[in-house]
Amino acid sequence: MRRPFKLPELGDNIEGVEIIAVLVAAGEKVAAGRSLLEVVTDKAVFEIPADEEMIVTEILVRSGDRVGVGESLFIVSPTAADTPPATESAIAVVTTESAPPLPSESAATVPVVEPPTAATGLPKGVLVPAAPSVRREARALGVPIEQVPGTGPQGRISIDDVRQFVKQRNLASPERPGNTQPASPEGPAIPSQVALPDFTRWGKVSREKMGPLRRATAHHLAATWSTLPQVTQFDQADITPLELVRKRLTAHVEKAGGGKLSLTAILLKIVAGALKAFPTFNASLDLRTDELILKQYVHIGVAVDTPEGLIVPVVRDVDHKNITQLAIDLATLTQKARTRKLMPEEMSGGCFTLSNLGTVGGVGFTPIVRHPEVAILGVARSGIEARFAEGAFQPRLMLPLSLSYDHRVVDGADGARFLRWICEVLEEPMRIALEG
Amino acid sequence: MNETKDVVVIGGGPGGYAAAFLAASYGFRTTLVDMRSTPGGVCLHCGCIPSKALLHAAKLLTDAREAMEIGIDFGQPRVEIDKIRLWKERVVSQLTTGLSQQCLRRGVTFIQGQATFLGSNQIAILKPDGQQSELLFDHCILATGSRPTPLPGIPLQSPRVMDSTAALAFEQIPERLLVVGGGVIGLELGSVYATFGSRVTIVEMSPTLLPGADRDLVRVVAKRLEKLTESIRLESKVTALVERADGLLATLENSAGQAEELHFDRVLVAIGRLPNSENLGLEKTRVRLERGLVQVDRAMRTADPAILAIGDVVGGPMLAHKAAHEARIAVEVLAGKKAQFDPRAIPVVAFTDPEVAWAGLTETEAKKQGIPVKAVRFPWGASGRAHTLGQVDGSTKLIVDPETERVLGIGMTGPGAGEMISEGVLALEMGATVRDLAETIHPHPTLSETVMEAAEVFFGHSVHYFTPRQNR
Numbered sequence: 001m002r003r004p005f006k007l008p009e010l011g012d013n014i015e016g017v018e019i020i021a022v023l024v025a026a027g028e029k030v031a032a033g034r035s036l037l038e039v040v041t042d043k044a045v046f047e048i049p050a051d052e053e054m055i056v057t058e059i060l061v062r063s064g065d066r067v068g069v070g071e072s073l074f075i076v077s078p079t080a081a082d083t084p085p086a087t088e089s090a091i092a093v094v095t096t097e098s099a100p101p102l103p104s105e106s107a108a109t110v111p112v113v114e115p116p117t118a119a120t121g122l123p124k125g126v127l128v129p130a131a132p133s134v135r136r137e138a139r140a141l142g143v144p145i146e147q148v149p150g151t152g153p154q155g156r157i158s159i160d161d162v163r164q165f166v167k168q169r170n171l172a173s174p175e176r177p178g179n180t181q182p183a184s185p186e187g188p189a190i191p192s193q194v195a196l197p198d199f200t201r202w203g204k205v206s207r208e209k210m211g212p213l214r215r216a217t218a219h220h221l222a223a224t225w226s227t228l229p230q231v232t233q234f235d236q237a238d239i240t241p242l243e244l245v246r247k248r249l250t251a252h253v254e255k256a257g258g259g260k261l262s263l264t265a266i267l268l269k270i271v272a273g274a275l276k277a278f279p280t281f282n283a284s285l286d287l288r289t290d291e292l293i294l295k296q297y298v299h300i301g302v303a304v305d306t307p308e309g310l311i312v313p314v315v316r317d318v319d320h321k322n323i324t325q326l327a328i329d330l331a332t333l334t335q336k337a338r339t340r341k342l343m344p345e346e347m348s349g350g351c352f353t354l355s356n357l358g359t360v361g362g363v364g365f366t367p368i369v370r371h372p373e374v375a376i377l378g379v380a381r382s383g384i385e386a387r388f389a390e391g392a393f394q395p396r397l398m399l400p401l402s403l404s405y406d407h408r409v410v411d412g413a414d415g416a417r418f419l420r421w422i423c424e425v426l427e428e429p430m431r432i433a434l435e436g
Numbered sequence: 437m438n439e440t441k442d443v444v445v446i447g448g449g450p451g452g453y454a455a456a457f458l459a460a461s462y463g464f465r466t467t468l469v470d471m472r473s474t475p476g477g478v479c480l481h482c483g484c485i486p487s488k489a490l491l492h493a494a495k496l497l498t499d500a501r502e503a504m505e506i507g508i509d510f511g512q513p514r515v516e517i518d519k520i521r522l523w524k525e526r527v528v529s530q531l532t533t534g535l536s537q538q539c540l541r542r543g544v545t546f547i548q549g550q551a552t553f554l555g556s557n558q559i560a561i562l563k564p565d566g567q568q569s570e571l572l573f574d575h576c577i578l579a580t581g582s583r584p585t586p587l588p589g590i591p592l593q594s595p596r597v598m599d600s601t602a603a604l605a606f607e608q609i610p611e612r613l614l615v616v617g618g619g620v621i622g623l624e625l626g627s628v629y630a631t632f633g634s635r636v637t638i639v640e641m642s643p644t645l646l647p648g649a650d651r652d653l654v655r656v657v658a659k660r661l662e663k664l665t666e667s668i669r670l671e672s673k674v675t676a677l678v679e680r681a682d683g684l685l686a687t688l689e690n691s692a693g694q695a696e697e698l699h700f701d702r703v704l705v706a707i708g709r710l711p712n713s714e715n716l717g718l719e720k721t722r723v724r725l726e727r728g729l730v731q732v733d734r735a736m737r738t739a740d741p742a743i744l745a746i747g748d749v750v751g752g753p754m755l756a757h758k759a760a761h762e763a764r765i766a767v768e769v770l771a772g773k774k775a776q777f778d779p780r781a782i783p784v785v786a787f788t789d790p791e792v793a794w795a796g797l798t799e800t801e802a803k804k805q806g807i808p809v810k811a812v813r814f815p816w817g818a819s820g821r822a823h824t825l826g827q828v829d830g831s832t833k834l835i836v837d838p839e840t841e842r843v844l845g846i847g848m849t850g851p852g853a854g855e856m857i858s859e860g861v862l863a864l865e866m867g868a869t870v871r872d873l874a875e876t877i878h879p880h881p882t883l884s885e886t887v888m889e890a891a892e893v894f895f896g897h898s899v900h901y902f903t904p905r906q907n908r
C-alpha cells in the first residue's frame with residue numbers, strides 16, 4: 001500500500017524545516033534508518049531518516065522548500081518483503097488436507113505492540129467537553145485533549161482552542177527565543193538598525209545571505225542582549241593536580257568507550273554540583289507571574305563548534321551520571337553535531353551552558369547568557385604561571401574561567417561564590433566525589 | 437510492485453460488513469468471510485432487524501386494540517402467524533441480499549465458510565461443501581460477534597427451550613411462556629409473545645428490569661408490562677427445569693429462598709451473550725483473550741500487529757452501532773490515521789412498548805461513582821403531543837453537572853424514545869450545556885420538545901411543567 005511519508009514531529013517547538021538536499025532518488029529502495037533528506041531548522045542541520053524499509057516511489061519536495069511538520073515529503077510503498085507472495089487475487093485456492101507450514105514468524109523477531117488495554121465501554125468519571133471533530137483534530141496534532149483549556153461556555157473546547165494550545169506550548173518551550181515578547185514566526189525582530197551607509201563608496205563589497213542557523217543565532221542574541229542585563233565575572237583555578245589525574249585516567253575512560261577524558265567532561269560534573277549547591281543558577285525567570293522557576297533536573301548544554309556554526313547539544317541528567325558516562329555522552333553528542341545527526345530534542349531543555357574555548361585559545365572571554373537559562377560558564381585556555389607558594393615561585397597550571405549571569409536573578413556576591421565554588425573543587429578534585 | 441494490501445474481515449455482522457465496505461473504499465483489497473450465506477451477522481439474521489419487525493407487528497396489534505378508546509373499532513383482529521413470519525423473513529432477506537450486492541459493487545470478495553487462523557497472516561476457510569481454502573493477508577479485522585449464553589447448570593436440550601434465535605424463528609405462539617432474563621432482549625421478545633397471546637412470566641435476577649437504566653424510566657415500561665404479562669419476578673432465578681410430556685416444569689426461587697414450581701409450554705433464555713472467540717485458532721496468533729473477550733487498545737489493535745478486532749467479540753456494550761463505529765476506527769487505523777475509539781456516549785435503546793432509551797451518565801451510575809449531578813425530568817403528561825398520541829406515561833430526563841451546567845446524560849421513555857435519544861447523544865458529544873438545549877427551538881407539537889422542556893426545568897422556568905420551586 002502506498003502511503004505518504006510526512007515530515008515527522010521533530011520536537012516541541014519545531015514547526016517546519018527548510019530542505020537542504022534530497023538524498024534519495026525516485027524508485028530507490030531504502031533500508032530503515034537510511035537518511036532521506038538533509039534539512040535545517042533555526043537550531044541545527046540534520047537528516048530525516050526512513051522509519052522503515054521502503055521504496056520511495058515519488059519525491060514531492062525540492063531543496064530550498066520550506067515544509068511544515070505533517071506535510072508530505074514522499075510517496076513511499078512497502079518493500080516486496082512485507083507483502084504476501086504475489087498472487088493475482090487475495091485468495092490462493094488450495095485444497096489440501098493438511099495445513100501448510102506457518103509463515104515463518106518467531107516471537108522474537110516480531111515487534112511487540114503496546115500492551116492492549118480495555119478499549120470498550122466508556123472511561124469513568126466526567127469527560128472533557130469537546131466535540132468529536134475537535135477531539136480528532138487534537139489527536140492529529142498529538143495533543144491530549146484533557147490538557148487543553150476550553151474557552152467556550154463552561155469550558156467547552158473548540159478547534160481554535162486546540163490550535164492555540166499547540167502554539168502556546170511551542171512558545172512556552174524554554175528553547176524559544178524571546179519568551180518575554182510576542183513572537184513573530186521568524187522569532188523576535190532584530191531591533192531596528194540604524195540605516196547603513198552605502199559601502200560601495202569606499203570599495204567593492206559582496207552580499208551573502210545568512211544561513212538559517214546564523215540568522216537564528218543573530219535574532220536570538222539580539223533579543224537576549226537587549227532584554228537581559230548581564231554581568232561577567234572572572235576567576236582562575238589551579239588545575240595542576242587535576243591535570244595529572246586526568247592524564248593518568250584518560251586511558252581508563254577511553255577503554256570504556258568514552259573517547260578522551262576531557263576537561264569538559266569533568267567540568268560538567270563539577271557544574272552539576274555547583275547547580276545543586278546554588279539552586280538559583282538552575283532557574284528561569286517568569287516575569288509574567290514574578291516567579292522563579294526552579295528546575296529539579298540538571299541538563300547542561302555544551303557549545304560545539306561545527307562547520308555550520310555554533311551548536312549546543314544538551315547532556316541530560318548530568319547529576320545522575322559519573323564522569324566516564326559524561327565523557328561517553330559528550331563524545332556521542334559532539335560526533336552527532338559535527339555529522340548533522342543531532343535531532344532537535346537533543347538540543348532542547350538545557351538548564352545551563354558550558355562553553356569551552358580552551359582548545360582554540362584566548363586569555364578570557366565574556367560569554368552571553370542563553371535565555372531562558374540564567375548563567376553560562378566560559379572556559380579559556382589554561383597556561384603555566386608562576387605562583388608563590390611555600391616560600392618560592394612554583395610553576396602552576398592555571399585555568400581562566402568566566403561566568404556570565406542574568407543580574408535580575410543573581411547578585412554579584414552569589415556570582416562570585418558560585419565561580420569560587422567551581423574553582424575550589426577544580427583545585428581539590430577529591431571534592432568532586434564528596435560533593436558531586 | 438505490490439502496492440495494495442490485503443485485508444480480511446472475519447464475520448459479516450454490522451461490525452464486519454461495515455469494516456469490509458470501508459476498507460474497500462480506502463483502497464484495500466478486501467475479503468469478507470462469514471459462515472452464513474449472506475452478510476448481516478446476528479443483527480440482520482437473528483437480532484436487531486427480525487426482532488424489530490416482530491415488535492412492529494405487535495405494536496400494530498396494540499394500537500388497533502387501543503384505538504377503541506378513541507372511537508375506532510377494527511373488530512377482533514385476525515392474526516396469521518405464518519404470514520407475519522414470512523413478512524419478517526422477507527424483511528431480513530431483502531436487507532441481507534442488499535448487502536451481498538453491495539459487496540459485488542464495492543469489490544469486496546465475500547466467501548461463505550468458517551475461518552480459523554493458521555498463523556498471524558493466514559487463515560483457513562472451511563466451506564459448506566467441505567472444501568478448504570487458504571488466504572493470506574496483511575491485516576485481519578476480527579468481527580466474529582457473540583452467541584446466546586445458555587442457562588448455567590441446566591443442561592436440558594429440548595425444542596421447548598429457546599434462545600433468542602429460536603424465539604425469533606416465530607414458529608408458534610406458546611400458551612405459557614417463561615422468559616428468563618429481564619434485559620433488553622428478554623423484554624423485547626417477551627412482549628412480542630405476550631402481545632400475540634402468550635401468558636408470559638418474566639424472571640430477572642437483579643432487583644429491576646433493564647439493569648443499567650435508571651429506575652424511574654424503567655418504571656413506566658414495567659407498569660405496562662405488568663398488565664401485559666402474567667407476572668414479573670425480580671430477584672428470582674430458575675433453579676431447575678424438567679421436561680414433561682405436556683411441557684416444562686420450572687422451579688423459580690426468589691431472594692428469600694422460597695421456591696415455586698410452575699408449568700410452561702416454552703422457555704426463552706435471554707441472559708446475556710458470549711463472545712465467539714473459541715475454535716478460531718487464535719492460539720496460533722498473538723491475540724490475547726480475557727474471559728473470552730479479545731483484548732484491544734483504543735485503536736482496536738490486538739496484541740498481534742496484523743490483527744484488529746471489533747464488535748461483540750471485544751466486549752463492552754454488545755450493540756450493533758458500537759460495532760459499526762469500531763469498524764470505522766479499525767479501518768482508519770489501517771489507513772494510517774490517528775483514529776481512536778473515544779465516544780462520549782453509546783446510546784442504548786430497549787424497543788419495548790413504550791421504548792426506553794438512555795445515553796451517557798445515568799443517575800444511578802452518577803451516585804455509584806460519587807459524581808454530583810442534578811437530574812431534571814419532564815413528564816410527558818405535560819406534553820401536548822403526547823396527549824394527541826394517547827401516550828402520556830413517558831418521561832424525558834437530563835443528568836446535568838450542577839457546576840458547569842453541562843449535560844452528562846440523557847434518558848427517556850415513551851414512543852419514539854429510540855429516535856429522539858440521538859439529539860441527546862449529539863449534545864453529549866458536543867459538550868453541550870443544558871442552556872444549549874433549552875435555547876434550541878424545537879418544533880411544536882412534537883415529543884422532541886420534551887428535551888427542550890426538561891432543560892427548561894433545570895432553570896426552573898418550564899412553560900408546560902410547573903414545579904413548586906419555579907417561582908423563586
Ligand SMILES: Cc1cc2nc3c(=O)[nH]c(=O)nc-3n(C[C@H](O)[C@H](O)[C@H](O)COP(=O)(O)OP(=O)(O)OC[C@H]3O[C@@H](n4cnc5c(N)ncnc54)[C@H](O)[C@@H]3O)c2cc1C
Pocket residue numbers: 446447448449450451452469470471472476477478479480482483484485487549550551552579580581582600621712716746747748749754755756757758759787
Ligand atoms: C435478539 C437480539 C436483538 C438485538 N437487538 C439489537 C438492537 O436493537 N440494537 C443493537 O444495537 N443491537 C442489538 N442486538 C445486538 C447486535 O445484534 C450485536 O451487537 C451485533 O450484531 C454485533 O455485531 P458484530 O459485528 O460484532 O457481530 P455479529 O453480528 O454477531 O456477527 C458475527 C458474524 O460472524 C460470523 N462468524 C463467527 N465466527 C466465524 C468464523 N470463525 N468464521 C466465519 N464467520 C464467523 C457469525 O456467523 C456472524 O454472522 C441484538 C441482539 C439480539 C440477539
